[in-house]
Amino acid sequence: MEWDSTLVYSMKQLSKRNVVELKDYCHYFRGVSFLRKKLFKEAKNELGFISKNFAFYYNVIFYFGEIALQKNEFELALKYFNFIKDANEKQYFFKRNAVLQDIGLCYLHLKKFHKAEEYLFKNSKLNEIEKDTLALIESYLSLANLYYIQYKDNQAIPYFEKAYHLSKRVKSFDLKRAAAKNMAAVEENRKNFPLALTYRKEYEAWKDSLNDQNKVWAIADLEKKFAIKQKQKEVNVLAAENKAKIAERNGFLISSVLLFVLLGTGVYFYRQKIRNNKIILAQKNELDELNATKDKLFSIVSHDLRSSVNALKTSNGKLIQNLESKNYAELDVLLHKNSSIASGAYNLLDNLLNWALLQTQQGYFYRESLHLIRIVEHVEYNYKPLMLNKNIDFKSSVSASDYVFADMDSLKIIIRNFLDNAIKFSKENGKISIYSRPASEDFCYLVIEDTGLGMNEATRKELLKETVLLSKKQNDDIVGTGLGMQLCKSLIRKNEGKLDIESEENVGTRIIIALPKFKNHG
Structure with a gap:
């Protein structure tokens, strides 16, 4: 997320218009941006400007709680989280399991271990039901630490081990490092020093990988200067x-x-x-x-x-x-x-x-049950400021009953590219809709529709060809290489899905993505 760009665009809107609802959105985006940049004082100030009639005021309360938790104001954080813990999460952008996790952490820091255990256990069960791997690892680590500081090793160690094994399936370097470091500490306390050393080496390896990733752009910049x-x-x-x-x-x-x-x-x-x-x-x-x-x-x-x-x-x-x-x-x-x-x-x-x-087949690819509406909400949230800037009327009506069997990262890349194209090819005051078509026995259908430039029939057929050749640009005023379209087609094929395009010049385009249905979802 480009938090600096969000701050610039929101300030531009604040200086131009005096509409209360729009000002609430601008302060909201600025508060979230400062929070993600770990500027807690500035984030709290911006969120404090938002009126209580704001449509997502429960989100504001949630972020107040996060700020208080980061500042070690645990009693204050509890007041915020308890206020929203029973809210209907479908109406907001925070998840109930995140609130339960934060409440459990507050009680843990306050050394109210029984209350902490109650909420952390609820959180882990909810994560297991939703199959949220990243959140599940964090909840296992929190439960393990809860028991560990009480010297309940027999209860703590199984959770440390669960978190460590799950960390093998995710890309998060931070979670991989934390899981390996905790296992090293466990084995050191067990006096199993050879195995503890193995975990320590793994921890250092993940630490080095994170540092290497941060150095990639610096190296690229040096190479560019050398070439010049x-x-x-x-x-x-x-x-x-x-x-x-x-x-x-x-x-x-x-x-x-x-x-x-x-x-x-x-x-x-x-x-x-x-x-x-x-x-x-x-x-x-x-x-x-x-x-x-x-x-x-x-x-x-x-x-x-x-x-x-x-x-x-x-x-x-x-x-x-x-x-x-x-x-x-x-x-x-x-x-x-x-x-x-x-x-x-x-x-x-x-x-x-x-x-x-x-x-090169180096990417991480793991197909699992995914709640389609959650993936779409996560992607569309990042693009709402861009649509607001072009005054685009956006509607989302994805079926809450659709669960697909796909790789989460590649599905986000597919939706992000098509949504980015819809915004890019839409004019001011246009319309963009994301919705579900009736599912078949084997597939769920996600449609991304815009009222933009559209394309002729020859271009539509060219884009759907099974070829590695890149698409040509139809409009010189719009930046694009066609690489995103080819990437999306490849990822859809890898997920065993299908792609169709319906379009008419100067009317708009409809992208239809067919994804395998997850049939075993209860």
């Missing part, structure tokens, strides 16, 4: 060579007989042209051979990134000019333009990473 430096050296060498050629040509012309000046000049340029053509032809043949061995994704990404960087370079030049002239209105437009360019480049890199992991 090397290219500048080549430019300097070519400039020196050109100067030498110019001097040679001038010397030849001066020393030549005036009678043969025209003839000599013609012959010289003709020979230079033939020579340059040979060099160009040789270089072309070499480049053709090199390009034939490169992955098509490389050329696409390099082109789009170069376009984005060039656009940023041009825009930054205008930023400097307008900053000097104090043209703040134009500065605001340029800053939002830069944000859009950076967001597009980030989405391209994110799709490229997932595509590369998919092609």
Whole structure:
């Protein structure tokens, strides 16, 4: 989530409009952004501006509780969480098991162990029913620590072991590290030092993996700077060579007989042209051979990134000019333009990473029962500020009874790309709907519909072809490579699903995603 961008857009809306409901939403988004950035004082201030008539005021109470818990104000946190613990979670964005977990932690810190056990046990049972692996690991660790600090090792250790085994199935480095570290402590207390050492090494390995992940972008930035430096050296060498050629040509012309000046000049340029053509032809043949061995994704990404960087370079030049002239209105437009360019480049890199992991079979892929409406709500929540910015009328009516058998991460990538396209290709004041079609015996059908640019029949058929070739852009004003569409098609096939498209130019597009139904859900 781009919390800084959320803060910028929400402040822009606060400065423009004085509608109470819109101001509540802006303060809400700002409060959540500050909370996720761990700026608790600022988060509490922003949430305090929200009126009690706000549609999601229970969410505000939940976040007040989280802030109090982070600040070790456990009694105050309990008051907030107890106020909302019986709320209907379908109307809000927090889950009841998260509230139970937080209440249990408050009682644990207050050393009210019986109450802590009651709520933490309820939370773990609810997570087991919902098959929420990440939340289940956290609840097992909390129960284990509850018993462990009371020296009830026989009750604590099974929960430590459950959390450790479940951590093998998730991607969260933090949970993997915590589970391994706790197992190391358990084995050390058992005096089983060889096994404790094994867990310690695993803990350090996950710690190093997290550090390596944080260094990826720094390394990429260094590589880019190195490439630019090397290219500048080549430019300097070519400039020196050109100067030498110019001097040679001038010397030849001066020393030549005036009678043969025209003839000599013609012959010289003709020979230079033939020579340059040979060099160009040789270089072309070499480049053709090199390009034939490169992955098509490389050329696409390099082109789009170069376009984005060039656009940023041009825009930054205008930023400097307008900053000097104090043209703040134009500065605001340029800053939002830069944000859009950076967001597009980030989405391209994110799709490229997932595509590369998919092609090299390095990505984590685990199919399980997923509550479709929960996945859709999680994705759409991140895009509501973008739709609000374009004044798009958004409706979601996904069936609460649909459970699909799919990989959670890849399903989120699919929905995120199609929703992003719907927003990107929609005009101001457009409409976007996400809803369910009646399920069949084997499949659940999720539809993402917009009233955007649409496409002709030839483009629609081209997009549905079983091919690795990337789609061509139909509108030069909209940034896109087609990589997201190909990634979605590949992930849908891997999840044994189907894709269909219904579209009409200047009317809109309807994306229909068929996903295998989870039939054993009770």
